[in-house]
Amino acid sequence: MSVLIFIDHSEGQVKKVSLEALSYGAALAGQLGVSAEGILLGTVGMDLSTLGRFGAKKIHQAAQEGLNHLDAQVYAKIIADAVTATGATVVIFPNNFSGKAVAPRVAARLKAGLVSGAVALPDTANGFVVKKTVFSGKAFAHVALNTPLKVIALNPNSYPIREGEGSGSAEVVALSVTATAPKVKVVSATQATGEVPLTEAELVVSGGRGLKGPENWGIIEDLAKALGAATACSRPVADSGWRPHHEHVGQTGIAIAPNLYIAIGISGAIQHLAGVNRSKVIVVINKDPEAPFFKAADYGIVGDAFEVVPKMTEAVKKLKG
Amino acid sequence: MKILVCISKTPDTTAKISFTQNNTKFSSDGVQWIINPYDEWYALVRAIELKEKDPSTVLHLVTVGLADTEPIIRKALAIGGDEAIRVNADSADPFYIAAQIADVARQGGYDLIFTGKETIDYNGSSIGGMVAELMDWPYIPLAVKFELNGTVATVVRETEGGEETDEATLPLLVSCQKGVAEQRIPNMKGIMSARTKPLKVVEPVAAETLTSIVSFELPPAKAGVKLIPADNPAELIRLLHEEAKVF
Ligand SMILES: Cc1cc2nc3c(=O)[nH]c(=O)nc-3n(C[C@H](O)[C@H](O)[C@H](O)COP(=O)(O)OP(=O)(O)OC[C@H]3O[C@@H](n4cnc5c(N)ncnc54)[C@H](O)[C@@H]3O)c2cc1C
Ligand SMILES: Nc1ncnc2c1ncn2[C@@H]1O[C@H](COP(=O)(O)O)[C@@H](O)[C@H]1O
Numbered sequence: 001m002s003v004l005i006f007i008d009h010s011e012g013q014v015k016k017v018s019l020e021a022l023s024y025g026a027a028l029a030g031q032l033g034v035s036a037e038g039i040l041l042g043t044v045g046m047d048l049s050t051l052g053r054f055g056a057k058k059i060h061q062a063a064q065e066g067l068n069h070l071d072a073q074v075y076a077k078i079i080a081d082a083v084t085a086t087g088a089t090v091v092i093f094p095n096n097f098s099g100k101a102v103a104p105r106v107a108a109r110l111k112a113g114l115v116s117g118a119v120a121l122p123d124t125a126n127g128f129v130v131k132k133t134v135f136s137g138k139a140f141a142h143v144a145l146n147t148p149l150k151v152i153a154l155n156p157n158s159y160p161i162r163e164g165e166g167s168g169s170a171e172v173v174a175l176s177v178t179a180t181a182p183k184v185k186v187v188s189a190t191q192a193t194g195e196v197p198l199t200e201a202e203l204v205v206s207g208g209r210g211l212k213g214p215e216n217w218g219i220i221e222d223l224a225k226a227l228g229a230a231t232a233c234s235r236p237v238a239d240s241g242w243r244p245h246h247e248h249v250g251q252t253g254i255a256i257a258p259n260l261y262i263a264i265g266i267s268g269a270i271q272h273l274a275g276v277n278r279s280k281v282i283v284v285i286n287k288d289p290e291a292p293f294f295k296a297a298d299y300g301i302v303g304d305a306f307e308v309v310p311k312m313t314e315a316v317k318k319l320k321g
Numbered sequence: 322m323k324i325l326v327c328i329s330k331t332p333d334t335t336a337k338i339s340f341t342q343n344n345t346k347f348s349s350d351g352v353q354w355i356i357n358p359y360d361e362w363y364a365l366v367r368a369i370e371l372k373e374k375d376p377s378t379v380l381h382l383v384t385v386g387l388a389d390t391e392p393i394i395r396k397a398l399a400i401g402g403d404e405a406i407r408v409n410a411d412s413a414d415p416f417y418i419a420a421q422i423a424d425v426a427r428q429g430g431y432d433l434i435f436t437g438k439e440t441i442d443y444n445g446s447s448i449g450g451m452v453a454e455l456m457d458w459p460y461i462p463l464a465v466k467f468e469l470n471g472t473v474a475t476v477v478r479e480t481e482g483g484e485e486t487d488e489a490t491l492p493l494l495v496s497c498q499k500g501v502a503e504q505r506i507p508n509m510k511g512i513m514s515a516r517t518k519p520l521k522v523v524e525p526v527a528a529e530t531l532t533s534i535v536s537f538e539l540p541p542a543k544a545g546v547k548l549i550p551a552d553n554p555a556e557l558i559r560l561l562h563e564e565a566k567v568f
Contacts, residue, residue, distance in 0.1 A: 104450030113531035193481035303551030
């Protein structure tokens with residue numbers, strides 16, 4: 001018996017969300033008294049045995065370069081076969097773009113109960129109950145998985161990466177697979193390089209309509225750069241083409257849960273809050289003291305963004321030397 | 322060419338979220354129900370556009386829900402589509418819902434199925450992938466663009482901080498989000514004709530319920546905002562660093 005953790009990677013790198021999933025899976029394995037094992041399809045530029053630091057005992061790897069690109073249908077079959085072969089009872093995915101594509105397929109294929117968007121370890125005292133976000137982050141549900149095999153997709157930034165002491169080393173085992181030909185052909189892919197993906201970012205600086213126009217985004221970018229943060233925006237900002245669509249957060253955009261969310265010139269409409277209210281610390285900069293966002297904030301400045309934000313950037317730079 | 326669009330019913334985005342019966346049931350008191358925005362604005366409208374381009378296209382809508390979902394499905398029909406199928410069942414388990422949709426899909430012999438990106442109440446993002454697996458179809462999630470040329474679909478989908486252009490031959494299942502189409506408001510003609518469009522009610526097929534919601538919980542209220550004077554942003558940065566310790 002084991003907990004099997006899907007290790008997502010791109011461009012030769014294991015993603016941060018995979019380390020979160022590994023840490024979560026290892027803690028769950030400890031709770032259940034079984035071993036934590038990783039599964040990685042494709043190749044990465046690191047020694048996989050070092051993933052033992054996050055608690056994995058074994059890493060099953062299908063080291064075929066053809067698998068470096070994720071095809072949901074191909075992956076689901078391989079993972080489902082591996083679940084059966086390894087006798088895993090729980091499968092963990094990061095609930096990122098890859099997890100959203102593959103986890104439901106694996107669950108349906110194996111008739112396993114699925115909870116996607118998990119934010120905490122399962123309660124196994126009485127059954128198997130997992131806490132997840134619902135209503136776009138406005139509430140949580142406790143969902144019971146009533147099947148012998150369970151699939152959990154863990155929300156990014158919901159579980160801390162835990163590195164064990166010493167040199168935990170995982171055994172790397174070759175996974176023999178007969179990969180089927182993908183039915184989806186990838187024509188091209190673009191990746192914003194050098195940027196932190198919004199869903200993985202720990203610090204986020206976000207701008208709204210209060211910034212008046214795209215030409216004023218310099219102050220947002222400067223603050224983000226000084227902090228090493230990702231940038232985001234409200235929906236009307238993306239709709240007006242001031243910022244790219246993938247920066248739009250909220251109920252109809254991306255839901256994020258960074259450690260710090262700085263909202264600048266954003267009123268705090270309920271649909272915006274839905275996507276960001278799980279941030280650990282919320283800072284609001286708005287010239288209107290009545291802006292609803294202040295009710296959801298931990299820290300705030302009532303003031304003009306064009307005056308306040310550059311001074312914040314200066315202070316960050318000073319602090320970081 | 323036959324297209325099936327999956328339509329679900331969700332509380333309005335401004336609905337106050339609260340629970341009853343010892344936090345085990347969503348309180349629908351005063352809640353306005355709408356078509357799940359992703360289903361209405363993107364999946365349905367793109368399917369209608371495909372039908373407008375090729376009028377021989379047959380466009381069906383499916384919803385898994387009890388009789389109280391009928392106003393929603395009628396509203397969807399007012400925007401477009403030839404007929405709707407309602408599977409008379411109520412469930413929050415994605416596998417159960419997916420099994421119903423897959424059965425309707427098999428019976429109807431569709432070439433293309435659209436879902437929304439996710440439901441804004443349960444946020445599973447899982448029905449599409451499950452239906453695709455049950456049908457053994459390819460699945461392209463989180464599309465921001467969809468083009469069809471004969472039986473070959475070109476789909477741009479969102480990836481972590483980027484985009485990917487995919488190509489696949491039908492049959493295919495795609496989950497739709499912003500970019501795929503522009504929201505449409507139903508007009509009077511649409512509303513009138515929707516009244517007479519067929520709405521078939523079918524009983525669910527046997528399927529297992531693999532999960533159940535035990536209870537709900539609201540996030541703890543915030544302690545209140547700490548305001549820093551506008552002439553001292555450096556103090557805010559100090560607090561974030563020393564007190565909140567976020568960087
Ligand atoms: C179904 C539905 C779904 C939606 N989904 C989303 C979503 O996912 N994400 C989202 O963001 N919105 C969403 N919305 C839109 C949402 O309701 C709001 O309209 C939107 O969030 C407002 O964006 P904003 O705060 O940038 O702009 P505004 O509401 O115009 O607010 C601008 C703010 O900037 C402040 N300001 C102006 N000048 C300055 C200055 N110089 N310095 C400091 N502050 C200043 C103003 O006081 C004001 O509070 C949705 C709406 C609907 C109906
Ligand atoms: N009860 C339902 N009936 C029909 N379609 C549904 C139902 N629930 C979800 N869907 C479809 O599946 C998509 C994803 O839902 P979910 O996996 O619940 O986030 C939605 O956008 C709908 O298109």
